[in-house]
Amino acid sequence: MSLGEKANNVAFSSMLLSVASMRKADELTISYGAPGIELMEQAGRGVAEKIMQIFPTHTKVLVVCGPGNNGGDGFIAARILLENSYNVMVALLGVADDLKGDAAEAAERWAEPMFSVGEINLEEFDVVIDALFGAGLNRPLDGEALDIVERINAAGKVIVSVDIPSGISGDTGAISGEAVRATHTVTFAAYKPGHFLYPGAAYVGELSVVDIGISPQTIEQVHEGLFANGPGFWQEALPQLEYGSHKYTRGHALVLSGGITATGAARLAARGALRIGAGLVTIAAPPVSVPIHASQLTAIMLREMASVDDLNGIIADKRFNAVVLGPALGVGNGTQELVAAVVKAGRPIVLDADALTSFAGSLDTLARLTEKTDTVVTPHEGEFFRLFNNENEILKGFSKIERAKFAANYLKATVVLKGADTIIAAPDGRVCINTNGTPLLATAGTGDVLAGMIGGLLAQGMSSFEAASAAVWLHAEAARNFGPGLIAEDVPEMLPTVLHKWHVS
Ligand SMILES: NC(=O)C1=CN([C@@H]2O[C@H](COP(=O)(O)OP(=O)(O)OC[C@H]3O[C@@H](n4cnc5c(N)ncnc54)[C@H](O)[C@@H]3O)[C@@H](O)[C@H]2O)[C@H](O)CC1
Numbered sequence: 001m002s003l004g005e006k007a008n009n010v011a012f013s014s015m016l017l018s019v020a021s022m023r024k025a026d027e028l029t030i031s032y033g034a035p036g037i038e039l040m041e042q043a044g045r046g047v048a049e050k051i052m053q054i055f056p057t058h059t060k061v062l063v064v065c066g067p068g069n070n071g072g073d074g075f076i077a078a079r080i081l082l083e084n085s086y087n088v089m090v091a092l093l094g095v096a097d098d099l100k101g102d103a104a105e106a107a108e109r110w111a112e113p114m115f116s117v118g119e120i121n122l123e124e125f126d127v128v129i130d131a132l133f134g135a136g137l138n139r140p141l142d143g144e145a146l147d148i149v150e151r152i153n154a155a156g157k158v159i160v161s162v163d164i165p166s167g168i169s170g171d172t173g174a175i176s177g178e179a180v181r182a183t184h185t186v187t188f189a190a191y192k193p194g195h196f197l198y199p200g201a202a203y204v205g206e207l208s209v210v211d212i213g214i215s216p217q218t219i220e221q222v223h224e225g226l227f228a229n230g231p232g233f234w235q236e237a238l239p240q241l242e243y244g245s246h247k248y249t250r251g252h253a254l255v256l257s258g259g260i261t262a263t264g265a266a267r268l269a270a271r272g273a274l275r276i277g278a279g280l281v282t283i284a285a286p287p288v289s290v291p292i293h294a295s296q297l298t299a300i301m302l303r304e305m306a307s308v309d310d311l312n313g314i315i316a317d318k319r320f321n322a323v324v325l326g327p328a329l330g331v332g333n334g335t336q337e338l339v340a341a342v343v344k345a346g347r348p349i350v351l352d353a354d355a356l357t358s359f360a361g362s363l364d365t366l367a368r369l370t371e372k373t374d375t376v377v378t379p380h381e382g383e384f385f386r387l388f389n390n391e392n393e394i395l396k397g398f399s400k401i402e403r404a405k406f407a408a409n410y411l412k413a414t415v416v417l418k419g420a421d422t423i424i425a426a427p428d429g430r431v432c433i434n435t436n437g438t439p440l441l442a443t444a445g446t447g448d449v450l451a452g453m454i455g456g457l458l459a460q461g462m463s464s465f466e467a468a469s470a471a472v473w474l475h476a477e478a479a480r481n482f483g484p485g486l487i488a489e490d491v492p493e494m495l496p497t498v499l500h501k502w503h504v505s
């Protein structure tokens with residue numbers, strides 16, 4: 001199957017491999033008969049081809065090789081570039097005699113001189129290939145390793161990193177001391193979490209993945225449930241419009257509103273739900289807020305909710321098939337009671353903002369509710385820590401992925417842990433890392449819109465993990481399409497452009 005065909009495979013193109021699962025894929029492939037050096041040849045060729053796609057043959061290329069197989073990839077890339085008449089030099093961190101296994105073989109195949117990193121002047125080159133460290137990085141860079149990374153970053157050249165920018169952890173995106181700021185990163189077989197998690201995501205530059213002969217079957221075999229978020233992952237699960245569609249087949253989302261000074265959040269959420277395709281959307285509001293909403297709503301409907309009894313009366317109508325609670329709903333027991341009432345009705349729910357903060361300090365009360373119905377919770381870091389502040393002992397040292405997984409398991413809910421690199425974690429252990437986050441979303445009310453968008457997809461029958469992943473990606477894509485000056489009200493209105501661009505009916 002060509003990479004192009006594989007990319008069409010919904011799950012495959014989004015599968016992320018941890019460093020350990022990549023190593024297992026490597027070992028399995030070798031055990032099936034492909035020698036390691038062959039994988040390295042294909043890896044090095046993938047890097048060389050990226051250079052050849054972009055730069056003319058008179059480009060002066062310096063390949064900086066580390067002491068392991070990342071360096072091995074570098075030697076192969078250097079040889080292939082030289083065979084294609086590129087002007088190439090190789091500098092080695094360490095000594096050639098210390099090279100082992102495939103890296104030593106790759107160095108053997110580089111028949112030209114090898115310089116030490118101390119001998120070369122970066123100014124003489126146009127492009128630097130960073131083949132210092134990849135999956136084997138196991139401690140902060142120091143000494144000569146740190147020095148050459150700092151020199152590479154200071155040289156102002158185009159930098160192509162092999163597998164992952166040196167100094168970045170493939171699993172967490174964390175920086176070990178310093179890291180190469182790549183212009184491009186070419187990785188192998190599958191993307192790694194560190195390519196999408198900050199700060200690593202800011203160091204990879206333009207990211208591409210090349211096939212090195214590890215089969216999709218092997219990748220699926222070692223895959224541990226980590227996905228990169230994008231249309232490739234959930235497009236097939238998105239509700240599609242059929243000729244028979246009418247507003248009732250597209251679901252009815254209910255959004256609960258706060259009091260008279262806090263009605264905008266509910267309208268933002270409701271608009272997000274409507275724009276993402278819910279057939280009907282209703283806001284349930286306290287009597288004081290009803291006239292405020294009434295003067296501003298058109299397609300979105302409005303019901304008065306003076307008490308929990310009123311809410312029970314409203315959701316007795318089973319056509320309300322998704323409920324969004326939280327945006328400016330108010331913090332306290334009142335909100336806890338509203339959440340409990342909706343859980344009792346057994347509808348899929350989205351809990352955001354105040355519906356989460358209201359349970360700070362009573363996490364188990366929340367867990368007993370969320371385990372009863374299909375739930376998506378959408379905390380940002382602050383809300384997460386308020387909710388899980390008693391679990392700090394356990395969570396200390398946890399990565400962002402591990403914290404999201406812990407919460408999803410604890411609450412038996414899909415957790416959207418928002419941030420520059422939003423993580424979506426399902427109770428079954430699957431994790432989706434968002435790939436298109438943008439600081440444009442750092443403006444009041446965008447979280448309300450996201451909660452509504454998730455509710456709108458749940459109303460259309462989409463399952464929680466896929467609905468949350470799709471909404472997170474479409475939400476950021478809408479912001480990117482709008483650009484500078486974005487405010488929350490713009491996000492729902494940009495959705496048609498994004499849905500059209502991604503051919504999502
Ligand atoms: N399927 C695959 O996994 C393939 C991987 N390829 C490439 O191999 C590297 C991983 O190679 P490895 O030898 O395991 O480690 P590195 O080359 O990344 O690191 C080299 C070596 O460096 C030492 N080290 C670690 N941290 C430091 C540090 N901070 N300072 C100094 N030295 C350090 C440590 O001993 C490491 O062993 C992978 O990234 C791919 O590029 C194959 O090419 C294709 C298949």
Ligand SMILES: [K+]
Pocket residue numbers: 070130131132133134161162163164165166
């Ligand atoms: K590297």
